[in-house]
Amino acid sequence: MSFRRYALRRRAPGKLKYLLFFALFFCFGAALGLNYDGGRSYHLPFVSVLRTILFCDGDLAACPEVAALLPPLSESGAEKAESLKKWEVSYGKSDGKKGKIPVFYGETVSRDGIVSAMGSALVRVSDVGEVALEEIKPAKTSVLIYCTHTAESFAGGGPDAEGRGQILAAAHRLADTLTERYGVGAAVSDNVHDSPDWYKSYTNSKKTAEEMMAAYPEAELVIDLHRDSGLKKEATTVEIDGRNAASLLLVVGSDVKLEHPNWKENWANAKALGACLDQVSPKLLRGVRVQKSRYNQHLSPKCLLLEVGTELNTEEEALYGAELAAKGIAAYLDSH
Numbered sequence: 001m002s003f004r005r006y007a008l009r010r011r012a013p014g015k016l017k018y019l020l021f022f023a024l025f026f027c028f029g030a031a032l033g034l035n036y037d038g039g040r041s042y043h044l045p046f047v048s049v050l051r052t053i054l055f056c057d058g059d060l061a062a063c064p065e066v067a068a069l070l071p072p073l074s075e076s077g078a079e080k081a082e083s084l085k086k087w088e089v090s091y092g093k094s095d096g097k098k099g100k101i102p103v104f105y106g107e108t109v110s111r112d113g114i115v116s117a118m119g120s121a122l123v124r125v126s127d128v129g130e131v132a133l134e135e136i137k138p139a140k141t142s143v144l145i146y147c148t149h150t151a152e153s154f155a156g157g158g159p160d161a162e163g164r165g166q167i168l169a170a171a172h173r174l175a176d177t178l179t180e181r182y183g184v185g186a187a188v189s190d191n192v193h194d195s196p197d198w199y200k201s202y203t204n205s206k207k208t209a210e211e212m213m214a215a216y217p218e219a220e221l222v223i224d225l226h227r228d229s230g231l232k233k234e235a236t237t238v239e240i241d242g243r244n245a246a247s248l249l250l251v252v253g254s255d256v257k258l259e260h261p262n263w264k265e266n267w268a269n270a271k272a273l274g275a276c277l278d279q280v281s282p283k284l285l286r287g288v289r290v291q292k293s294r295y296n297q298h299l300s301p302k303c304l305l306l307e308v309g310t311e312l313n314t315e316e317e318a319l320y321g322a323e324l325a326a327k328g329i330a331a332y333l334d335s336h
Contacts, residue, residue: 138185141216146189148205163195170322177326222303233312238283246309246321253294260294265301277328
């Protein structure tokens with residue numbers, strides 16, 4: 001009898017150890033499941049989420065088991081018969097509740113094979129396994145965009161009767177991608193600056209930049225968007241993820257011609273942004289170039305000039321280049 005009690009005492013700690021381990025694992029999994037999207041989804045097994053953390057660096061979209069649960073779009077996408085094609089995942093706060101929910105940025109592909117940007121959405125798995133979409137509304141406007149040479153256009157295009165060229169389409173694509181895909185508030189000015197007097201372009205755009213900065217004092221970046229010229233198309237065209245894109249160039253003004261005592265701060269910021277663009281693709285950025293003129297960058301260290309492609313690039317290549325620029329800009333803002 002005493003031997004049996006002794007044996008039980010020997011075995012009991014081992015059983016308790018396994019029971020304790022199982023209980024801790026279960027509690028961890030339950031907590032993980034509840035925090036996955038603020039308690040609003042019970043469709044995705046917590047084991048799947050755990051696998052993404054252990055084996056996929058927390059990227060839900062990279063786990064095949066999880067991806068299989070998230071193929072369709074519901075609500076805004078159902079009527080178009082679209083499905084998610086490419087995903088990136090971040091995390092956003094859940095409607096004032098504790099915890100975070102996944103934010104998927106990606107592309108959709110229709111039955112006709114047409115690929116388009118999905119736009120920013122808070123994507124969660126509902127009880128029936130569908131994907132619900134909710135628009136992200138940025139809390140502030142972080143990026144201001146205007147075009148000093150508003151008439152600039154790309155291959156086969158030109159300015160309209162009011163002097164607005166395709167460079168404005170690239171400006172709006174940059175702003176829309178920042179807002180809809182990365183949740184970064186952006187504003188674009190459509191003001192024409194280079195017509196009727198081209199030589200007054202920077203005088204006119206200076207006024208626009210000042211007005212925009214006064215209207216959005218919280219802005220962290222002020223971009224004068226241009227396209228380059230006088231280069232061969234192959235010098236400004238790169239292939240990224242199977243698509244041709246217009247490459248980018250950052251231009252920094254200096255104090256050679258006009259007073260600009262803080263130009264080196266602009267330069268430092270441009271180089272930091274350039275490093276983030278290099279992370280998108282090492283082929284994307286052609287460089288960070290310092291020039292003799294100051295390009296209105298004396299207004300603020302937040303100002304920079306961004307060139308997208310050249311006049312030989314197609315509008316489609318320029319728009320894709322603007323989308324890629326948005327990814328780097330969003331990473332830059334997130335790191336500052």
